Amino acid sequence: QVQLVQSGAEVRKPGASVTVSCRASGYAFTAYYMHWMRQAPRQGLEWMGVINPSDGSTTYAQKFQGRAAMTRDTSTDTVYMELSSLRSEDTAVYYCAREEIQRLSRSEFDYWGQGTLVTVSS
Amino acid sequence: QTVVTQEPSFSVSPGGTVTLTCGLSSGSVSTAYYPSWYRQTPGQAPRTLIYSTNTLSSGVPDRFSGSILGNKAALTITGAQADDESDYYCVLYFGSGIWIFGGGTKLTVL
Numbered sequence: 761q762v763q764l765v766q767s768g769a770e771v772r773k774p775g776a777s778v779t780v781s782c783r784a785s786g787y788a789f790t791a792y793y794m795h796w797m798r799q800a801p802r803q804g805l806e807w808m809g810v811i812n813p814s815d816g817s818t819t820y821a822q823k824f825q826g827r828a829a830m831t832r833d834t835s836t837d838t839v840y841m842e843l844s845s846l847r848s849e850d851t852a853v854y855y856c857a858r859e860e861i862q863r864l865s866r867s868e869f870d871y872w873g874q875g876t877l878v879t880v881s882s
Numbered sequence: 883q884t885v886v887t888q889e890p891s892f893s894v895s896p897g898g899t900v901t902l903t904c905g906l907s908s909g910s911v912s913t914a915y916y917p918s919w920y921r922q923t924p925g926q927a928p929r930t931l932i933y934s935t936n937t938l939s940s941g942v943p944d945r946f947s948g949s950i951l952g953n954k955a956a957l958t959i960t961g962a963q964a965d966d967e968s969d970y971y972c973v974l975y976f977g978s979g980i981w982i983f984g985g986g987t988k989l990t991v992l
């Protein structure tokens with residue numbers, strides 16, 4: 761069965777970096793984009809960016825360009841999201857979610873990870 | 883910066899019909915934005931209801947439907963049930979790999 765399993769909760773000080781991992785299983789890793797979203801406490805969902813595991817190409821929301829970096833390891837079917845220069849406003853639950861790669865259309869974020877809480881506090 | 887707009891809150895009576903909308907701060911939503919709808923209950927990851935405007939996600943009852951109404955995407959729930967009480971998010975595709983979520987609608991069933 762399809763599973764996206766994320767790494768555990770993290771606590772960081774302002775200015776530090778954090779890396780969250782998302783390990784995929786149960787499907788062809790390179791056939792699906794992997795998106796990253798986050799949700800601050802009592803706030804809505806925010807799309808951060810996406811990686812194509814097939815070639816490693818990435819697209820980031822303007823807000824995160826230069827501060828987020830998404831990478832993948834096809835030997836372990838794992839995607840990583842690093843966020844640097846952390847500030848208190850980055851405290852949130854971070855989610856990965858897959859989307860089927862389609863040549864002429866877009867699809868749904870059909871499977872999500874369980875979420876990873878990142879707390880930024882001095 | 884384009885903003886995706888949703889009603890902050892909405893209420894519906896049990897058994898009733900409600901339509902939530904998803905618009906743009908500037909311009910009209912069309913099928914080219916591949917509007918999708920997600921439902922989220924507290925402490926859980928979101929779950930797809932509708933994608934590509936009106937495609938029902940697997941396992942979602944046909945009480946849920948999607949459409950374009952005027953210049954907005956719309957999610958209609960018919961026969962509302964108590965467990966439809968959730969947060970509902972739309973997300974739009976802006977091309978070049980970019981997606982933007984709306985602020986979400988808190989639906990109350992009472």
